[in-house]
Structure formats: structure tokens, C-alpha cells
Amino acid sequence: MPSREEVIDALRVVEDPELGMDIVELGLLYDAEVEGPKVHVTYSLTSMGCPVGPFIEQQIREVVESLDGVEDVEAELTWEPPWSPERMSDDAKFILGFG
16 A cells, blocks of 8 residues: 555646646645545645646546555545645745745
8 A cells, every 4th residue: 555645746747737737736735545445635726617627636546546555546626725825835836936
């Protein structure tokens, strides 16, 4: 089974194609829980009308399912708390011109 940290690290390849950055750096990944062969990923989007939402969810599922020992992936989209630029890493803020 992968660890929580291994799941989070793997999710760094999932990019928001509109911003060209991964969901971890953008602060869109809220949590990853590993319970045996099941992984529950909680994530958000930059807005409710984000046109790439289904694409991001598909990428999350594919990346996590590819990890050794994972048999089931639940990708949960949440709006609580709402995403804001403050959730981004310092590097992402710098690259995208925030702060």
C-alpha cells in the first residue's frame, strides 16, 4: 500500500491545464486518505464553473489507481472550504503573480 505522502507526491503530475501547474502546488488537493487498498482523495477546483473539472478528476483516479496496492479510488470534489489563492504554495504564488 502507498503511504499518504506517496499518494500526494504522485498527484503532483495532475495539472490544471488552464494554469499549467499541478493540483498540489495550486492548493487544490485538500486531503488524501489511505485505508488499506482504498484511497480517498478530497480536492477542489478554482471555481464551480471550471471547465476542466472532469479532466482533473479523471487524472486523479488514473494516477492513484496506478500505484501499487491500490484497488479502489474515491475522488471527492468539495467546495468547503472554498479554494482561494492563499491555498497555493509560495512557489505557485510567485509564478502566477500572487503576493
